[in-house]
Every structure is written in structure tokens, then in C-alpha cells.
Amino acid sequence: MSRPRIALIHATPVAIEPIKEALAATWPEAEPINILEDSLSPDLAAAGELTECLTERIVDLAFYAQKIGSDGILYTCSSFGPAIEKAAGLMDVPVLKPNEAMFEAAIRRGGRTAMIATFKPAQASMEAEFKEEAQRLSPEATIETFVVEPAMTALRAGDAETHNRLVAEKARELSEYDAIVLAHFSTARAATAVRSATNIPVLTSPDAAVAKLKRLVASGH
Secondary structure (H helix, E strand, C coil), rough: CCCEEEEEEECCCHHHHHHHHHHHHHCCCCCEEEEEEHHHHHHHHHHHHCCCHHHHHHHHHHHHHCCCCEEEEECCCCCCCCHHHHHHHCCCEECCCCCCHHHHHHHHHCEEEEECCCHHHHHHHHHHHHHHHHHCCCCEEEEEEEEEEHHHHHCCCHHHHHHHHHHHHHHHHHCCCCCEECCHHHHHHHHHHHHHHHHCCEHHHEEEEEEHHHHHHCCCC
């Protein structure tokens, strides 16, 4: 059997390394294909909302991924949930939003989830996505978001150490939550530091997404 080809669609370069590591650790049989379109995030920030044009661009990337023979598609940017849902409805292969598997796992852990984000424009769509999952799994579940924008600034400047420290410092302030989720694929690199700073279970999107996509591809969707 040939290796399953998995298209990884990125809107920022900082998301590439975390998902590469997650795939290597838990699904080394997969063949990852990176598709980077790094004008998406700044264009979203400039627009202030997910426009029809941005949605079309997200969908176009899925069609490209399918055209190159992908067995599954995983988007790694957390700001484009509704557009990814539209793409998923048009594809013949499994398509995952970056955080759906992580949110499922968090909701199953209990009623209160804290989310640490580093990219403010992603907050609204991610909270909406969490609430959609909660309606399906546990309607009483809640999420509270803490945005640490200086961490993303540091990471984009190549300073991962400062990024990880700032995210961990925010986690250390949190209490009385059933789980902490690290909002973006890029934030997953702080997982070790965060787990050292808190006793609350910490979930990351790359690991959860890989596990779910592996199941979907194996089952034929």
C-alpha cells in the first residue's frame, strides 16, 4: 500500500514545524505535502473579517490539494473555520479544520476550557467553532480565551524561546479549568513549557488533528 498523501495547507510559515513534528511522531507512514499561502493571515487581519474572497481562496487551495492526489487535507491556520467547512463539503477526501479534534477532546474532559491564543483575529471564529462542537457533545461546556499577542510577535521574529515563555506565563495564571488548549498550530511548540507551568491538562491542535485524520483516512472517510 502506498503512503497516504496528506496535504497540509498553511497560512503562515510558523505553523509548519509543529505539524511536521506531530506527523513524524505519530503517523510516520504519511507523506506530508506542504502548501503555504502566507498572504492569507495578513489579508484577513487587514479585512477584519472572513470575506467571500478569502473564503474562495481557502476553497481553491483544497481543490489544488485534491488535484495532486491527496488522501486527506488538514488546514493549519485557526482563523478560517467557516471557509474550511465550505471546502470540506466540496471534497471527496477528509478535510479537517485545525482545531476540531482538539476541541472535541477538551469538551470531553469537562465543562470549562481555557484557550491561550496569540493571534487576535482568530479568536471569534475559534470560539464559535468550540461552541458548535459543544452543542453536539456537551451544551453546557464553556470556553474563555486569553490572547498573548506579544508571543506571536516574538515567534515571527524568530524568538521561539520568548514565545514559549510568554504562553507558559499566561498558563501559570490560570486555575479552575478542566483543560487548557493552545489555540494555533504555532502555539503547540510551547506545550512542554506550558505543561511545566500548570497542573491543568494541556491539549494541542497538531497531535489531536493527526490522530483524527489518521482514523478518517484509514476508514475511507
